[in-house]
Amino acid sequence: MLWYAFVGCLVGTLVGMLPGIGPLAGISILLPLTYGLDATKAIVMLAGIYYGSQYGGSTTSILLRIPGEAASVMTCIDGNAMAKKGRAGAALCIAAVGSFVAGTLGVLLLTVVAPPLAQFALGFGPPEYTALLVLGLIFLAYMSTSSLVRTLLMAAFGLLLGTIGIDVMSGHFRYSFNIAELGDGIGIVPVAVGLFGLGEILSTPSLQVTSEVTRPKLRELWPNRTEWRESGWPIARGSLLGFVIGIIPGSAHIISSFMSYALEKKVSRHPEQFGKGAVAGVAGPESANNAASTGAFVPMLALGIPTGPVTAVLMAALLIHGVPPGPTLVNDHPEVFWGFVASMYVGNLMLLALNLPLVGVFVNLLRIPYAYLYPMIIMFCVIGVYEVNNSIVDVWIMLIMGIVGYGLKKLSFDPAPLVLGLVIAPLLEMSLRQSLIMSDGAWLIFLQRPVALVLILVSLVLLALSAVGYFARRKGWRARLVEVDGET
Amino acid sequence: MFAISGELPFGTLAAPGAGMMPKLAAALMMLFAAALIVAPSAVRAVGLDWKDRNHAALVVVITALAVASYRPLGFLLAMSLLVFALLVIVERRNVLVAAAYSVALTVFAYWLFGKALKSPLERGVLWF
Numbered sequence A: 001m002l003w004y005a006f007v008g009c010l011v012g013t014l015v016g017m018l019p020g021i022g023p024l025a026g027i028s029i030l031l032p033l034t035y036g037l038d039a040t041k042a043i044v045m046l047a048g049i050y051y052g053s054q055y056g057g058s059t060t061s062i063l064l065r066i067p068g069e070a071a072s073v074m075t076c077i078d079g080n081a082m083a084k085k086g087r088a089g090a091a092l093c094i095a096a097v098g099s100f101v102a103g104t105l106g107v108l109l110l111t112v113v114a115p116p117l118a119q120f121a122l123g124f125g126p127p128e129y130t131a132l133l134v135l136g137l138i139f140l141a142y143m144s145t146s147s148l149v150r151t152l153l154m155a156a157f158g159l160l161l162g163t164i165g166i167d168v169m170s171g172h173f174r175y176s177f178n179i180a181e182l183g184d185g186i187g188i189v190p191v192a193v194g195l196f197g198l199g200e201i202l203s204t205p206s207l208q209v210t211s212e213v214t215r216p217k218l219r220e221l222w223p224n225r226t227e228w229r230e231s232g233w234p235i236a237r238g239s240l241l242g243f244v245i246g247i248i249p250g251s252a253h254i255i256s257s258f259m260s261y262a263l264e265k266k267v268s269r270h271p272e273q274f275g276k277g278a279v280a281g282v283a284g285p286e287s288a289n290n291a292a293s294t295g296a297f298v299p300m301l302a303l304g305i306p307t308g309p310v311t312a313v314l315m316a317a318l319l320i321h322g323v324p325p326g327p328t329l330v331n332d333h334p335e336v337f338w339g340f341v342a343s344m345y346v347g348n349l350m351l352l353a354l355n356l357p358l359v360g361v362f363v364n365l366l367r368i369p370y371a372y373l374y375p376m377i378i379m380f381c382v383i384g385v386y387e388v389n390n391s392i393v394d395v396w397i398m399l400i401m402g403i404v405g406y407g408l409k410k411l412s413f414d415p416a417p418l419v420l421g422l423v424i425a426p427l428l429e430m431s432l433r434q435s436l437i438m439s440d441g442a443w444l445i446f447l448q449r450p451v452a453l454v455l456i457l458v459s460l461v462l463l464a465l466s467a468v469g470y471f472a473r474r475k476g477w478r479a480r481l482v483e484v485d486g487e488t
Numbered sequence B: 001m002f003a004i005s006g007e008l009p010f011g012t013l014a015a016p017g018a019g020m021m022p023k024l025a026a027a028l029m030m031l032f033a034a035a036l037i038v039a040p041s042a043v044r045a046v047g048l049d050w051k052d053r054n055h056a057a058l059v060v061v062i063t064a065l066a067v068a069s070y071r072p073l074g075f076l077l078a079m080s081l082l083v084f085a086l087l088v089i090v091e092r093r094n095v096l097v098a099a100a101y102s103v104a105l106t107v108f109a110y111w112l113f114g115k116a117l118k119s120p121l122e123r124g125v126l127w128f
Helices: A002-017 A023-034 A039-064 A070-084 A088-121 A126-143 A148-162 A180-184 A188-202 A225-247 A252-267 A280-295 A297-302 A309-320 A334-355 A359-365 A370-389 A392-410 A416-438 A450-487 B020-038 B042-046 B053-068 B075-090 B095-116
Strands: none
Touching: A002 A039, A002 A334, A023 A039, A023 A309, A023 A370, A039 A070, A039 A088, A039 A280, A039 A309, A039 A334, A070 A088, A070 A252, A070 A280, A088 A225, A088 A280, A088 A297, A088 A334, A126 A148, A126 A416, A126 A450, A148 A416, A148 B020, A180 A392, A188 A309, A188 A370, A188 A392, A188 A416, A188 B053, A225 A252, A225 A280, A225 A297, A252 A280, A280 A297, A297 A309, A297 A334, A309 A416, A370 A392, A370 B053, A370 B075, A370 B095, A392 B053, A416 B020, B053 B075, B075 B095
């Protein structure tokens, strides 16, 4: 078990460091290789990749100013600024220690929160699941940095893609165009690898990647007393904030790092230092994204609800190994749940031990020019996607989704809601149709069940808040336009 | 989607059919797309940058050719040609360096996935 946790952590760290390939692509590529393992070992290794990638992403962000993965974007700003001031080692150390503290705290909270949440969720029926999934989509849209309408459009697109394949209730073939492989629907792995991996490569010509590798000296590795003092409270705040946000469906680890940066800048006595090497600008976001990675496992394990594309693929891994995630997981497969939790405690220690001494090695790997790096990434994407079903159709889907991902990036659409929509489409459709059958076609069933009613009311409140914010921004935009017209 | 969903039964509220969810999703997409067209957008005001379209197009074409030839030629030949073509045509690297790198990388991947991890890889025209 420890060996698989170590392999997962090591691979996750390397994956997190490579720009253009994130934890999702790493997990997707390695998923078929776990077919020969039992469920516990498989999920331990794959989860190690997930939270290991959070560690790895910070290395390239700090040293190269290239976010290894999306959640490390905020670390780029102040982390690289610290590196340019000769404090690269301190930045790496703070990021590693902050991630360790946040990850450990997240595991403790997971241990406490997940079992009672599972018990509560046993009372959920189809109406509650429908309301919960709708809330998840709307909350993702509300928290997204992209506009509400854009996010919901992407989510609807994902729901539409999720309907491709055989309808499990009636047996109808839907939109398969006489391609037998499409009878099983469009897989998450080809879509995710295409959108996030290939799409990023298509929009990043090698000439745009100008990286200067900063090699830290050994004596600069440790932060001084002032830096430790400045990182304490940001680590604590980032850990709690990240875990809470991580429970909510959506790109929690990305959103949590943005929110943590904003929070630290807000509460800091010296906000002018942010962007110029503020320690809190590294400690907070790195802790938040690691804690969010752990928090994301709570709904996945306790409710069987994926909080994002990565947890969706982890869920797929559990299903492949015959372990359905959800409220019954803790009781029916305690060895999987507690083995997974135990591996996370150990995994956090392994990651700390990996990241600090191996910084020099990792930096050398990153010296591979991007022009040689991305062909390798494309090759691994093709291998990984093909391995899932030994189907060339999946690879074509990956390529098509890569083009879609490129277009979405150009048009400033966030692809994450699309993947989330794709993942929850079967769940949402099944629970919606079951609810309507139960109620003999009466939509009021969603209002007559207390939990479903509360979830729907929360969704409406979030929609109302978004609408208020939208009209307030429009009013401000028009007022500024009137001022400019008046001046001219 | 509505046009090609003709044969799928929508069903009734009491017995939803296979066509209900796709049509709901398509309708939502149209609704949100209409809202985007009507509402002012900061992206439209800033303008789009398509300077990398040539790079993207070349990568897509080369990758598509590699995928099309993956089964007929096999893993080793198709992936070697993929990496070589990307380095020479897209990145304009030295031909010999590109050839050496593509062969070495593909052999390493073959060893890692085919031998170490026992993943089935397409043989194609080769006997191994």
